[in-house]
Amino acid sequence: MVEDSVVKRAKELREQLNQYSYEYYVKDAPSVEDFVYDSLYQELVDIENRHPELVTEDSPTQRVGGRVLEGFEKVVHNVPLYSLNDVFNKEDITAFDQRVQKALGHQVSYTCELKIDGLSVSLRYEDGKLVQGATRGDGSVGEDITENLKTVRSIPLKLKNSVTLEARGECYMPKKSFMRLNQNREEEGQDIFANPRNAAAGSLRQLDTKITAKRNLSTFLYSVADTNSLSSSSQYEALQELEDLGFQTNQERKLCRSIDEVWDYIEDFQEKRGDLPYEIDGVVIKVNDFDQQETLGYTVKAPRWAIAYKFPPEEAQT
Numbered sequence: 001m002v003e004d005s006v007v008k009r010a011k012e013l014r015e016q017l018n019q020y021s022y023e024y025y026v027k028d029a030p031s032v033e034d035f036v037y038d039s040l041y042q043e044l045v046d047i048e049n050r051h052p053e054l055v056t057e058d059s060p061t062q063r064v065g066g067r068v069l070e071g072f073e074k075v076v077h078n079v080p081l082y083s084l085n086d087v088f089n090k091e092d093i094t095a096f097d098q099r100v101q102k103a104l105g106h107q108v109s110y111t112c113e114l115k116i117d118g119l120s121v122s123l124r125y126e127d128g129k130l131v132q133g134a135t136r137g138d139g140s141v142g143e144d145i146t147e148n149l150k151t152v153r154s155i156p157l158k159l160k161n162s163v164t165l166e167a168r169g170e171c172y173m174p175k176k177s178f179m180r181l182n183q184n185r186e187e188e189g190q191d192i193f194a195n196p197r198n199a200a201a202g203s204l205r206q207l208d209t210k211i212t213a214k215r216n217l218s219t220f221l222y223s224v225a226d227t228n229s230l231s232s233s234s235q236y237e238a239l240q241e242l243e244d245l246g247f248q249t250n251q252e253r254k255l256c257r258s259i260d261e262v263w264d265y266i267e268d269f270q271e272k273r274g275d276l277p278y279e280i281d282g283v284v285i286k287v288n289d290f291d292q293q294e295t296l297g298y299t300v301k302a303p304r305w306a307i308a309y310k311f312p313p314e315e316a317q318t
């Protein structure tokens with residue numbers, strides 16, 4: 001039987017370390033120096049080594065991976081992950097806005113979000129605890145990569161509220177991590193990855209979770225399978241609600257009152273994309289209000305209430 005003081009200390013350390021990790025990986029605003037984190041982490045490792053029965057699912061020690069998987073189980077997405085219709089110029093953006101206004105009978109607000117060049121993932125939480133993580137796959141059937149996604153430090157193992165929901169987002173590799181990874185692979189005579197998207201996909205499809213844990217992946221969450229699982233009534237509010245639950249969300253989002261504002265946003269980020277610490281390949285434009293999204297509905301493969309504006313390919317890095 002473990003003394004109460006040790007059980008209490010382990011709980012304190014877990015909560016303190018998870019808070020520090022949240023500040024560092026999700027808010028990008030650490031409140032303590034690394035050595036403070038490291039010494040508390042080592043204290044928890046020592047306690048868990050002496051008392052393995054004290055290890056919990058959401059312990060920060062579970063982030064470093066451990067198992068080598070045989071393969072990936074299939075996961076059926078109860079709510080399919082839809083794809084987006086792509087557009088490539090201002091005329092198509094205007095045409096989208098005309099179709100929306102015609103269908104709804106009035107002007108609408110749009111939420112603009114950066115289109116992250118990573119791997120789409122779905123994260124299922126029950127009572128606030130991460131129970132499953134899966135790839136998008138073909139939108140209906142994906143692969144269970146829970147063990148690998150648990151090593152992604154910005155993915156919360158436990159939410160700030162004990163809600164049950166399925167969040168969707170993009171898992172990506174920051175440009176700096178991509179450059180460092182390819183440098184190491186080149187020095188070791190290994191093939192290099194063509195781009196951060198391939199590097200992220202390759203890292204998440206690793207059967208050895210210890211390798212995934214070292215790849216410094218990150219995430220931006222941007223929607224939920226069922227909007228009724230949130231209290232928000234619009235996309236812009238939902239992004240804030242996801243952030244308040246402990247997810248990393250992209251801070252460049254903008255609520256636009258007109259399609260002209262949408263176009264300004266697109267031009268703005270076509271300029272800025274090279275300076276971002278992650279790769280994007282466009283902008284996702286969504287009708288903001290959830291009731292209006294429902295009215296517009298879906299075609300066979302994509303929502304009528306959203307489009308993806310694709311940037312022209314970036315000039316090859318000389």
Ligand SMILES: NC(=O)c1cc2c(N)ncc(C(N)=O)c2s1
Pocket residue numbers: 082083084113114115116117118120170222284
């Ligand atoms: N295929 C899709 O539905 C999406 C793909 C992406 C992506 N790669 N990045 C951001 C968003 C977003 N913020 O909605 C979406 S939505």
